[in-house]
Amino acid sequence: MYQLSTLGFGPFFEEQLSRSEHPAGVPARIAGEHRGAYVVWSASGAGRAQLAGKLRTRLEGKGFPAVGDWVVLKDAPGPDRITIIDEVLERRTVFTRGAAGRLGRTQVVAANIDIVFAVCGLDADFNVRRIERYLARIWASGAQPAVILNKADLCENTAERMPEVESHCPMVPVYVTSALLSEGLAVIRASIREGLTAAFVGSSGAGKSTLINAFLGEERMPTGEVRARDGRGCHVTTHRQLACWPEAACSWTRRACGSCN
Numbered sequence: 001m002y003q004l005s006t007l008g009f010g011p012f013f014e015e016q017l018s019r020s021e022h023p024a025g026v027p028a029r030i031a032g033e034h035r036g037a038y039v040v041w042s043a044s045g046a047g048r049a050q051l052a053g054k055l056r057t058r059l060e061g062k063g064f065p066a067v068g069d070w071v072v073l074k075d076a077p078g079p080d081r082i083t084i085i086d087e088v089l090e091r092r093t094v095f096t097r098g099a100a101g102r103l104g105r106t107q108v109v110a111a112n113i114d115i116v117f118a119v120c121g122l123d124a125d126f127n128v129r130r131i132e133r134y135l136a137r138i139w140a141s142g143a144q145p146a147v148i149l150n151k152a153d154l155c156e157n158t159a160e161r162m163p164e165v166e167s168h169c170p171m172v173p174v175y176v177t178s179a180l181l182s183e184g185l186a187v188i189r190a191s192i193r194e195g196l197t198a199a200f201v202g203s204s205g206a207g208k209s210t211l212i213n214a215f216l217g218e219e220r221m222p223t224g225e226v227r228a229r230d231g232r233g234c235h236v237t238t239h240r241q242l243a244c245w246p247e248a249a250c251s252w253t254r255r256a257c258g259s260c261n
């Protein structure tokens, strides 16, 4: 069972539901995608869902729902059935990246995210230009950006790095953490109020999954070693999913891929 307001359902989506073709449908949020079906969370619980045939045809070429989208289901989801998605509600924010495909279309990475943290390691991963490129994409998404400089335990000049990043990223909060030692996390957690959705982006190996595990208080996301030479990871996380934080806020991690770095 989920409380819709905790999942981020507010007036923006309520109003769309009330004037939709399916006002009696069940609002739900896409929390993941698994074997061609969506994982959906609704007030009555979690389950799996797939697009109605008509909707699939309508969305062909325009893009299918992404993690974080709000949808309208025909029936309440349940553990023993696959329900039908009748409608996708308009997005408040949308985070994209250029797709690698021949047509060069942009790909929706996640929808309706409130805060996106650009994570950068304070090891060989450190690169202010890359942080700036991430911030440009975050601003364009409509979400609020923030920077996490992670792996502070490996850095001897954090005191210089922090103002360097702040001077290139005006108006953007910059946090320093060691996910490995669970340091610097409380202030970030406090910045994510109930009902907000946060996402973590950054190069492979920056420590996104380690951070999320530290926030969740359990080893939910697999993590991987980085190359000593350049601090690069090996793209361990290849999917996106929502997770509810113990205090209710939600987080998400994206597929880390070379073209996004």
Ligand SMILES: Nc1nc2c(ncn2[C@@H]2O[C@H](COP(=O)(O)OP(=O)(O)OP(=O)(O)O)[C@@H](O)[C@H]2O)c(=O)[nH]1
Binding pocket: 150, 151, 152, 153, 154, 177, 178, 179, 180, 181, 202, 203, 204, 205, 206, 207, 208, 209, 210, 211, 222, 223, 224, 225, 226, 233, 234, 235, 236, 237, 238, 255, 256
């Ligand atoms: N020393 C140190 N190591 C860290 C810290 N955070 C993460 N690591 C290590 O960095 C490596 C990569 O961490 P991940 O969390 O897998 O990185 P990721 O950003 O999720 O990488 P992808 O899933 O490949 O995108 C792992 O070996 C972690 O243990 C930290 O604060 N300090």
Ligand SMILES: [Mg+2]
Binding pocket: 208, 209, 210, 221, 222, 223, 236, 237
């Ligand atoms: Mg990961």
